[in-house]
Every structure is written in structure tokens, then in C-alpha cells.
Amino acid sequence: AQSVAQPEDQVNVAEGNPLTVKCTYSVSGNPYLFWYVQYPNRGLQFLLKYITGDNLVKGSYGFEAEFNKSQTSFHLKKPSALVSDSALYFCAVRDTGGTGGSYIPTFGRGTSLIVHP
Template sequence: AQSVAQPEDQVNVAEGNPLTVKCTYSVSGNPYLFWYVQYPNRGLQFLLKYITGDNLVKGSYGFEAEFNKSQTSFHLKKPSALVSDSALYFCAVRDIGGQNFVFGPGTRLSVLP
């Protein structure tokens, strides 16, 4: 069965500093991996996804994520955080050819001015 873990409930970072939001996954076979962001009182918005190819995926708003197969991780990163990046971030996984799409529990990112 697929599963997604986001080990941190909350990540705090100062504006201008790099940020990392962690995600590890478990899936049989090769995964499709996703990051979504939820701003207050809004639905999920797609940030980026990994299907195949380069392990470093670039997405919206300057975010990127690095796929690491040996560590089964897909951490979300940004070189310089903005206060407006403060939101909930969800990692998700789907197995290629499968039907199930599993979301992690979410990590709240707070960027402090």
C-alpha cells in the first residue's frame, strides 16, 4: 500500500533564508510524486510533480523538489523564502499505472519577516 509521511508538523524559517519541507514515501514500483500548497481558506493548488527524468524538479513560485530514490524522499525546497510562502504544504504520491492517490498529512510553513 502507498503511504506518504511528512515528519514535520510545522516549519519556521526567516524570510530570505532557504527552506525545506520534508516528504518520504512508500509505493510499490516507480512513483509519481506531487507537491500541493494550500493558502488559508483556499483549496489545494498544484506546485510541481515528478514523473521521470531529472531528479530536480522545478515548479511554481520558485519552488523545486528533489527526488531521491534510495532515500524514498521528495523534499520541497526554495532558495529564498518569502512571507507570502506561508501556507500548508502537502506531498502526494501515485503509483504509475495505479488508481490510488495518497496525500501526506501536511506541513505548515511559516515564514517570519
């Protein structure tokens, strides 16, 4: 079975400071990992994904994420936060192998990012 955990319900950061939103996962095979962002009263928008290759993935709006297989983590990062980054962030995982392989991604509960001016 596949699962994903976002241990923080809310992350607060000052504008201009670096931000990290944490995500850990559990799969039986190899993971495909994703980050999505949801602005108020909107649907989710794709930010970035890890499929294979370089462990550091760059995405939209200056965000990046680092895949760490030994720690089963895929934390979202940005060097300098903007007030406009304030939103709900979702991590998602798909297990690509083993007996628990699935074509359907599982989403975390979401982390609310608040960037203070």
C-alpha cells in the same frame, strides 16, 4: 500499498533564508510525486510533480523538489523564503506499478510553513 509521510507538522524559517519541507514515500513500483500548496480558506493548488527524468523538478513560485530514490524522499525546497510563502504544503504519491498500483494519489498530512519577517 502506497503511503506518504511528512514528518514535520510545522516548519519555521526567516524571510530570505532557504527552506525545506520534507516528504518521504513508500510504493511497490515507481512513484509519481507531487507537491500542493494551500493558502488559508482556499483549495489546494498544484506546485510541481515528478514523473520521470531529471531528479530535480522546478515548479511554481520558485519552488523546486529533489527526487531521491535511494532515500525514498521528495523534499520541497526554495532558496530564499518569502513571507507570502506561509501556507500549508501537501506531498502526494501515486504508485504506478507492481501489485499495489493505483490511479488515485495519497496525500500526506500536510506541513505548515511559517516564514517570519
